[in-house]
Amino acid sequence: MDEETIQVSVRPETSVTAVRTMPDTEPANGLFIYAPGAGSDINDPFGSYLSQQLVLAGFAFVRFQFPYMEAGKRRPDQVSLLEET
Template sequence: MAPPRPEACLVLAHGAGAGMTHPFMAAVAEGLNARGIATLRFHFPSMEAGSKRPDRPPLAQATVRAAVDAARERLPKVPLFAGGKSFGGRMTSQAQAEAPLPDVAGLVFLAFPLHPAGKPSDERADHLTRISVPMLFLQGTRDALADMAHLRPVVAKLGERATLVVSEQADHAFHVRLRSGRTDAEILHEMLDRAAAWMRGVAAQAA
């Protein structure tokens, strides 16, 4: 999905349990499109095949690389970013850590899965130190896969490369309880505003 004159393009990978057409993924793409940011969504092979088991990292990372190549071919003069929701963001970060994704200016993580649910740790963060491009973490404070007591030190350790944007009361799916006084739509709106502004800023610095 691309606006008439995109200011950037985000290669957007889906999570482990829902594909690229999930309402959340569609809402992110539509919201970024309205903010001048193109997106390229894709399915991991397991999702394409209808399997409930996520692909092994090597295959998932290779799929991310192929999607980035496709985005570069379609929008060769547009600043390029990569990332995704949960598993998709983690596979993108691992691919970048193994070998930089060509022409990718930064990474955008929507609910980065720092650890398994109920097992707070920073065990999935080691590879992030090998990434040199800017990273944006969009996280909810009730995310069961990213305890803030562990995520904040991880982001701090990454220094100026990493930016953390916190959505109060949001869970791993960016849902909020009714008693929070906020709505899912408000959370998504704020999150996409920040993501679009961040990508514009990174692209401007890289120009």
């Protein structure tokens, strides 16, 4: 299992942290992208557990932070920015 933290550009002035986890076998069976729910971040227990289980089953897994969580804010961003992310 190979895990890497990366920065993903959403807009020229906005980027977010993402964690990409790859299975040991190539090619992966598919890719699962996890967007944590309101108030959660990329290290929430459910996302971490789901990542481990799906990677063990041969899937690549990416989980990412929304911009408002990245900035430490409680209030979600505008819908347009959330959708772009």
